[in-house]
Amino acid sequence: MLLRDLGEAELLRRLAAYAPPGQLDDDAAVLRPSGDAPLVVNTDLLVDGLHFSDATMGPEDVGWRAAAANLSDLAAMGCGPVVGITVGLVAPADTPWAWVEGVYAGLSSALGHHGGQLLGGDCSGGDQRMLAITALGRVGAGVIRRGDGRAGDWLVSTGPHGLSRLGLALLQRELPAPQATGLGEPLRQRAIAAHRRPRPRLDAVQALAQCQPPGSPWRVGGTDSSDGLGAAVAQLAGGAGCVAELNRNALPMPPELAHLPQGEGWCLGGGEDFELVLALEPAWGEALVAALPGCQRIGDLVAPGAGDAAAAGSLRWQASGEPVTGHRGYSHF
Amino acid sequence: MLLRDLGEAELLRRLAAYAPPGQLDDDAAVLRPSGDAPLVVNTDLLVDGLHFSDATMGPEDVGWRAAAANLSDLAAMGCGPVVGITVGLVAPADTPWAWVEGVYAGLSSALGHHGGQLLGGDCSGGDQRMLAITALGRVGAGVIRRGDGRAGDWLVSTGPHGLSRLGLALLQRELPAPQATGLGEPLRQRAIAAHRRPRPRLDAVQALAQCQPPGSPWRVGGTDSSDGLGAAVAQLAGGAGCVAELNRNALPMPPELAHLPQGEGWCLGGGEDFELVLALEPAWGEALVAALPGCQRIGDLVAPGAGDAAAAGSLRWQASGEPVTGHRGYSHF
Structure with a gap:
């Protein structure tokens, strides 16, 4: 059964099953304020x-990844409850309905785990399959901004990096067989799951609010690591007018990955791990690391030296002072 | 200068100029409640x-059309102030920057006319150029719904139909030269403008609120005619469980268009006129027709006859009772 066989009206009727009853009946969706x-x-x-x-x-x-990537951006802004998503689907007429059904099942499954509903959307033919997702949520305890870090802040990562890239490498058989086998089955499965089913860290936003030190105002620098850990750190450093000093012995990755020659590069530049990378005053950072499993301090924001203003936004290793390299993100063009 | 030459970072920097300062600096946009x-x-x-x-x-x-099509859906829901739009842009790497610049200039121009700001978005490479726009607005005096018409309502169109399709025909040189010339230059220009620069009827929503008869509750059936006048009427009739009776002598189109053999078909099924089609109690309809230039009564919603329930959502001509045909919308697949 192809989309061509269904036609647009029947396709829309079937997709409406993934939204609350009547939700897709009108020209647009109405959100009641809460x-x-x-x-x-x-x-x-x-x-x-x-x-x-x-x-x-x-x-x-x-579908899961599409929703998760979007919800991760909501988490990176400090989102509490997710309101929902709209979905724009472009697909050629010879696309099987089963593929579309699977995508919407995955979207629904992610919303079921993280909250929110299918609010609306649009469908069109086209040469290449494409999803355009818009997610809406409500700010929780406070807004997280890329530019709200300060010199003296801890840099904190909510979880491991490089796993999604490792998962992709395994799926694409990039690694020689002995190397892949040496990683062990549990890590291989974890890496593939990280690639296929990333988790937006809305739970980490909740933990962050619970760890706010009494008397401290809300000030959280942060972003998600969808474009890579190094790129996220560079954004926080640049936004704060600081240099990021990273502890090379505390890179957030599983030890087995650290032993691969690609490990450090994938941790810093692999991308799509969808963790939060935060700049926090030390007391807040310490409390979060203690409260949230897998969360760790990866370095600090420091003021650029005198005459060193051009270095704001740069990354260096804490012990050696050498620049961190090899974490540049992917350009789509 | 192609997108490949610019790279993603420089492209995003340039696009940020179309949004308020700092608006695109973060992972997502924050909207303050108003x-x-x-x-x-x-x-x-x-x-x-x-x-x-x-x-x-x-x-x-x-760019203008992309914004206008979206704002038209907001108008069709009864939107008052427009909050803004997010823009997802897919374009191959060999797309000229000048094309993207033009699209964003057109988007900005439409927002300048109708309100709202560029709130955020995303860019990606891809085989085919594509825009995914999400528009946000606030409900004005009340929500307009496709299903809120009732038997006895006037069917009202806020403006002419078929012009956009005529404009497309002129641009594609579909009409024989004498036929095109016979239309006259003013109508030709108007039709081309209707195709290239449609106006979302947010002004008609305001007029509608001003015309609400004292003591009447807010109840407005309505949709926009992006998929064609006939399709819009069929949706209102179907939503109300009614038959739509159209006055063939009062089809909303310029007389010159009515004289073309294609005129009636384009008026009913041409699509993309982005007018509002409303189902209103007669006193409200009469007041709106009197207050809003170009607005006219095109027919009525009537209860299906006994044993005629299957006819709900169908269209017939008022005088003859013959079914209205040839207005079926376009299917994308």
Whole structure:
């Protein structure tokens, strides 16, 4: 059964099953206000061959990842409750309905885990499959901003990095067999799950609020690591007018990954780990590291030296002072 | 200068100029609440070759139309102030920057006319140019719903139909030269403008609120005619469980268009006129027709006859009782 066989009206009718009854009946969705919390809105594109591929994931994974990537941006802004998402679906007429069904099942599954509903959307034909997701949420205890770090802050990562890239490498058989086998089955499965089913860290936002030191105002620098840990750190450092000093012995990755020659590069530049990277006053950072399993201090923000203003936004290793390299993000063009 | 030459970071830097300062600096956008009005959210896709074409419009037109189509859906829900839009842009690496610049200039121009700001978005490479717009607005005096019409309501159109389709025909040289010339230059220009620069009827929503008869509760059936006048009427009739009776002598189109053999078909099924089609109690309809230039009564909603329940959502001509045909919308698949 292809989309061509269904036609647009029947496709829309079937997709409406993934939204609350009547939700897709009108020209647009109406959101009732619920309290005074500001809204957070985010739009992400996922394009076949660039952001997903039949070779490495099924349609449910595509849907899950699409929602998760968007909700991760909400988490990176300090989002509490998720309101929902709109979904723009572009697909050629010869796309199987089963693929679309899988994608929407994956989207629904992610919303089921993290909150929020399918609010609306649009469908169109096109040469290449593409999803455009817009997610809406409400700010929780406070807004997290890329530019709100300060010199003296701890740099904190809510979880491991490089796993998603390792998962992709395993799915694409990039690693020689002995290397892949040496990682052990549990880590291989964990890496593949990290790639196919990333978890937006809305739970970490909650933990962050619970760890706020009494008397401290809300001030949290932060972003998610969708473009890579190094890129996230560089954004926090740049936004704070600081240099980021990273502890090379405390890079957030599993030891087995650290032993791979690619390990450090994948940890810093692999991307798509969807963890939060935060700049916090030390007492807050310490409390969060103690409270949130997997969360660790990875370095500090420091003021650039005199005459060193150009270095704001740069990364160096804490012990050696050498610049951190090899973490530059991916350019789409 | 192609997107490949710019790279993603420089592209994002340039696009930020179309948003308020700092608006695009973070992972997502934060919207401060302004009063208790519910939000309206809408997502539309525009795909190269299906929704726009270099052959018939420039990049500023593409941007304007993309915003206008979305704001038209907000208007169709009863939107008052527009909050803004997010823009997802997919474009191949060999896309000229000048094209993207033109699209964003057109988007900005539409927002300048109708209110709202560029709130955020995303960019990606891809095989085919595509825009995914999500628009956010606040409900004005009340929500307009497709299903809120009732038997006895007037069917009202806020403006002419078929002009956008005529404009496309002129741009594609579909009409024989004598026929095109016979239309006269003013109508030709008007039709081309209707195709390239449609106006979302947020003004009509304001007029509608001002015309609400004293003592009448807010009850407005309505949708926009993006998919064609006939499709809009069918949705209102179906939502109300009614039959739509149209006055064939009062079809909303310029007389010159009515004289073309294609005129009636384009008026009913041409699509993309982005007017509002409303179902209103007669006193309200009469007041709106009197207050809003170009607005006219096109027919009525009537209860289906006994044993005629299957006819709900159907269209017939008022005088003859014959079914209205030839207005079926376009299917994307």
